[in-house]
Amino acid sequence: MIPISSIQPLMQSYGVTPGEGIAPSLPVTPAEQPGALAPAQPPGDSFSTMLGNMIAEVNSKQVTAANTVNNLQGGGNVSLHQAVIAMEEANVSFQLMVEVRNKLLDSYQELMRMQV
Amino acid sequence: MIDILSGVQSTAAALDAERTRLDVIAENIANANTTHGPDGKPYQRQMVVFESALKQAMNGSQIPTLQVAGIEKDTKPFEMVYEPGNPDANSQGMVAMPNVNIHEEMADMISAERAFEANLAVVKNSRAMALQVLSIGKH
Numbered sequence: 001m002i003p004i005s006s007i008q009p010l011m012q013s014y015g016v017t018p019g020e021g022i023a024p025s026l027p028v029t030p031a032e033q034p035g036a037l038a039p040a041q042p043p044g045d046s047f048s049t050m051l052g053n054m055i056a057e058v059n060s061k062q063v064t065a066a067n068t069v070n071n072l073q074g075g076g077n078v079s080l081h082q083a084v085i086a087m088e089e090a091n092v093s094f095q096l097m098v099e100v101r102n103k104l105l106d107s108y109q110e111l112m113r114m115q116v
Numbered sequence: 117m118i119d120i121l122s123g124v125q126s127t128a129a130a131l132d133a134e135r136t137r138l139d140v141i142a143e144n145i146a147n148a149n150t151t152h153g154p155d156g157k158p159y160q161r162q163m164v165v166f167e168s169a170l171k172q173a174m175n176g177s178q179i180p181t182l183q184v185a186g187i188e189k190d191t192k193p194f195e196m197v198y199e200p201g202n203p204d205a206n207s208q209g210m211v212a213m214p215n216v217n218i219h220e221e222m223a224d225m226i227s228a229e230r231a232f233e234a235n236l237a238v239v240k241n242s243r244a245m246a247l248q249v250l251s252i253g254k255h
Contacts, residue, residue, distance in 0.1 A: 061120075081131045085124055085239060092246045093120045099250050 051100070058090075058097045065090040120246060125171065127238045129181035134232040136184050137164045141225050148216040151204040158204075159214040161190035190215055 065086040071078040140162050147159040167185035170178040192215040200209030 079132060079135055081135075081236070081239075082128060085121070085128055088239070088243050089120050089124070092243060092250075095247065095250055096120065 051104075054097060054100070058093045061086075061090040061093050119173075121239070121242045124239055124242055125173070125179045126181045127235045127242075129169075129171070129183065130235045131232060133164075133166055133182055133184055134228050134235065136187075137228045138225065138232070140164050140187060141221055141228060144216050145218065145221050145225075148214060148218055148221075150214055151202065151211055158194050158212045159216065161192065161214065161216045162187050163190055164188075 065083075068078055068083045068086040070076075072080065072083045144161050147153075150159040153159055164187055165185040166182050169181050169183045171181045173179050194212035194215050196210045197213050198209055199205055199211045202211045205211045
């Protein structure tokens, strides 16, 4: 059982004000063991910064792949397989990012469909 | 840095090494009939020596890879051929031909190509595995 309050900062970071879907007057029932979930989240490391870091890494992989291909075409000291491997790595990490985004969107829409 | 395609670092090094091996074989085949080089002697067959190495990864761990230790010259004796009209012939009319055996080079080339192919298969499978993992939970 995940407490609904843990989703509120995430929703705020995406510009959603809580209260439209979740009635503020409704008492949020705490989880059975409040101490079980609390230490899993280190303070100050929100999901949005984690997602931001991931996007930055995926971007740097794309830039590396583009540079490698440019080097290859410009006659630099790069072999064909290095360029292709860099491109594949960029491709797979981009797909991972897209999967994470799809999951996030799915769960957000699931929440929006929830009847209160 | 996330390691999306694990194991590909060592495979990339192996692909590099096999590429070098193929380059050296190409040089050997190209010079199979060269009777004198810059030093006046016939071409000497070259071979690549590989060695395993450890590469520092970006997260500080060591990745086992390999590298080309060096390109050595084959010390096999030259083949003597009777060809009196050749400008490189000695007083008996014998010409020292390079110690390159074209059949040996072809066999080496097949082996280098197969090794390259095997390493490419590793990359391909690593990619396929990553994509299969990403499709967990899809229907």
